[in-house]
Ligand SMILES: Nc1ncnc2c1ncn2[C@@H]1O[C@H](COP(=O)(O)OP(=O)(O)OP(=O)(O)O)[C@@H](O)[C@H]1O
């Protein structure tokens with residue numbers, strides 16, 4: 001989706017992706033190699049003018065090696081922070097952004113004391129490599145401790161209070177190299193089984209300003225260049241910081257049709273030193289992920305205001321195979337269009 005946004009800007013792309021069927025391969029040169037493959041990195045550094053990533057589990061050492069040779073945006077500090085839940089939480093605390101109560105847990109022995117401090121219910125989350133709810137275990141009772149520790153396979157983790165939230169919000173923002181920042185409308189997100197199902201950008205949300213303030217602090221602290229997403233829980237009408245994604249984010253996919261400038265184009269503008277584009281919304285919209293299966297394209301294509309994006313990925317349980325954005329002129333029309341979509345693809349609705 002970055003490459004699709006960059007093509008009209010005249011940008012050319014080279015992708016380093018270890019997967020032979022990388023879905024970006026059709027849109028540029030594909031270096032099919034491990035992220036740390038020296039030959040592939042040499043080619044990347046020889047051909048590229050600027051490098052970015054859209055997956056935060058790229059090894060930090062690789063990012064540092066690339067950043068030593070040419071501009072890498074966002075930079076290694078943002079990547080290092082976004083790779084580690086503990087580093088993220090500590091950053092939020094330093095920036096006076098409230099977070100759910102948590103404790104670092106590096107060893108099984110530390111888990112009992114952490115549970116004492118945090119209370120039940122709680123979530124044990126690995127510090128690294130978690131996504132879509134993977135690398136997490138819920139604790140409802142003390143007896144769940146051993147099982148949870150096994151579930152995270154004894155990896156360094158954090159134990160976090162499971163909060164009862166009113167809503168989940170994310171704030172998408174883009175920061176340019178000169179420090180200019182633009183924010184998208186905050187997005188209300190619904191997850192099922194730890195996987196994002198639906199995103200609804202919210203006009204005039206009472207928490208828009210606060211979300212921007214917190215996100216701005218993070219962007220500044222990381223000297224960030226590019227798009228960043230900050231995920232929040234709303235508890236008692238206030239924001240608690242959950243995690244950041246140092247990249248374009250699933251909860252910003254609606255911006256392709258829904259905003260003046262999509263998150264993908266704005267990320268490219270930021271990292272190539274172009275002025276940032278307008279982040280204002282141009283229609284009311286909703287985004288749904290296609291998990292496990294995608295509805296038949298012909299059925300979707302028959303619906304007004306329904307924009308399918310299929311990634312051409314092979315189905316795997318829990319895998320995101322595409323997303324669908326529904327746009328409308330006003331909330332009433334959106335409601336009608338969502339009813340039409342639900343009639344052909346009820347499984348999309350959380
Ligand atoms: N402390 C918590 N209290 C209540 N619910 C939580 C908590 N932490 C996580 N969740 C739920 O689980 C979802 C996934 O958690 P989180 O965002 O921490 O993990 P993730 O696997 O990195 O997800 P992703 O990278 O897909 O956003 C959250 O969006 C939320 O719905």
Ligand SMILES: [Mg+2]
Nearest residue numbers: 132231242243
């Ligand atoms: Mg998350």
